[in-house]
Amino acid sequence: MxxxxxxxxxxxxxxxxxxxxxxxxxxxxxxxxxxxxxxxxxxxxxxxxxxxxxxxxxxxxxxxxxxxxxxxxxxxxxxxxxxxxxxxxxxxxxxxxxxxxxxxxxxxxxxxxxxxxxxxxxxxxxxxxxxxxxxxxxxxxxxxxxxxxxxxxxxxxVSVPQGVVDMWESIREMTSTHNVIFETADEEVSAHDLVLVAASPVLKAMLESTMKEGSSKRISVKDSSGSGARLFVDMLYTSSTRDDPDYKTVLVALDLAHRWQVDRIVPVLAGMLPEMLTVDSFVAIAEAAMLKGLESLQRACRTFATNNSEINAMLEKGTLPAEVRKLLGESEAPAAEQGQRKKRRIFTET
Missing domain, CATH: 1.25.40 (Serine Threonine Protein Phosphatase 5, Tetratricopeptide repeat)
Known part of the structure; x- marks a missing residue:
């Protein structure tokens, strides 16, 4: 047979x-x-x-x-x-x-x-x-x-047995034992301090210090969405999520991981973004790739822009942000701005 x-x-x-x-x-x-x-x-x-x-x-x-x-x-x-x-x-x-x-x-x-x-x-x-x-x-x-x-x-x-992932997910869901609160723009997200301390040297310093974060176990991230913070915490525990995040949520989680030096999940989150590239999401993703020095994501953005007429039109008009123009090989100032530089005022001694 x-x-x-x-x-x-x-x-x-x-x-x-x-x-x-x-x-x-x-x-x-x-x-x-x-x-x-x-x-x-x-x-x-x-x-x-x-x-x-x-x-x-x-x-x-x-x-x-x-x-x-x-x-x-x-x-x-x-x-x-x-x-x-x-x-x-x-x-x-x-x-x-x-x-x-x-x-x-x-x-x-x-x-x-x-x-x-x-x-x-x-x-x-x-x-x-x-x-x-x-x-x-x-x-x-x-x-x-x-x-x-x-x-x-x-x-x-290394392949991790599903049973191990399931165990860590159950620990993640034991919210009654969580002792750290992230105060986001729209909700509170909780986690275990031991997990945060083990994952991030920045969070370790905050939570083990005499600063207010160390004493209150509350960390303010009012510039971040609750969905982004939840995705960040999910990735810490299991490197996976049961949610279906959009690019804005992934960018928030990526920013938190980068800000707090959680190096092991930065490339994982960055790796989710190329498949989310659209004309609407391109600028935000490309800026993040440049500002955070994510070379793999930068390449994906350049490739997307090369094949997209709308992005190329924006580039020609000079309407893209400076970091995005730089990514695509253009000077940081649009041509129109360069041609409209103010005349130098010369002052002389009287």
Whole structure:
């Protein structure tokens, strides 16, 4: 009897769903023991590379986002972004229709998914310096590389048994034993001082000092929402939440984690934001990425802006904040402001 993980029918279906970017279908039919190290039959390329190179010629932002989500899911399901396929002699080719011979770029499928994406981006950037515009393709592979590298980091994390997470969640919910109160803009959020002291050197100093926070066990964060503070506390206990936070809530929790030097959850919260990028949320997320020095989030914001006409229009009009313009490679002062500098007043001795 043929094992489901190596069945030709199952493998063909998996690769077909990858090609059309049907993530829900892929999740539904892929068996738990599917072997992600075996390439497809057509061009002998690995599933992760298949996800990056197939699709419409002019892929929309929605399709790129879906393919990035697909890559992250495949990594969680067992795909290895560092695995190569040395026996494959096939190559990926990309070129401009109006000048195929001079613009042709070829990259071997024998590389790992991360190496493939890096090599292709490097070749396109080199060609761009010589006058060939590959900006949209480079932006697409930046999205894929972000998914591969962040997903690889998640994949390498130590797996915590669900029972342990459930135990810490039950401790989190023992509000009658909480002895620290966060006074937020709209509600009070509580926690155990032992958890806060262990997680944050800043909170440790506050709660163990003779300051009012130490004596009253009440910490004022009136500039923060209750939902943001709750998400911050949830992440301290279990690195998860049962709520469905929006980007504003995540930004508040991120600000608290950064402010109080809870380094272990800053990247986790920052990692939630790329999927929340929209025209409406872009400025707030991009500013946070710059002000907090979050390089991974900065890259995600630059990639989003590159593929969004509305953001580009705001950039050209000079209506974006200084930090966001800086992130996108513009000078901090809009061109209009630079051209309207006041004349210098000269004073002389009388």
């Amino acid at each position: 043929t094992d489901a993980s190596t069945s030709d029918g199952v493998r063909d279906a998996v690769f077909s769903l990858i090609r059309v970017a049907d993530l829900q279908g892929l999740q539904s039919i892929t068996p738990g023991d599917f072997d992600w190290s075996v390439p497809g039959d057509r061009l002998k390329r690995l599933p992760l590379i298949e996800a990056m190179v197939t699709g419409n010629a002019n892929r929309t932002q929605a399709e790129l986002t879906t393919r990035a989500e697909m890559i992250r899911w495949m990594l969680k399901a067992g795909a290895n972004p560092l695995q190569g396929c040395p026996s494959n002699e096939e190559t990926y080719g990309i070129w401009k229709v109006n000048d195929k011979d001079k613009t042709m770029i070829r990259i071997s499928y024998s590389r790992s998914a991360i190496s493939f994406a890096c090599e292709l981006m490097g070749a396109m950037k080199k060609a761009a310096q010589e006058g060939t515009d590959w900006s949209s393709q480079i932006a697409a592979f930046q999205i894929f590389l972000e998914a591969l590298t962040r997903g690889a980091a998640t994949r390498n994390n």
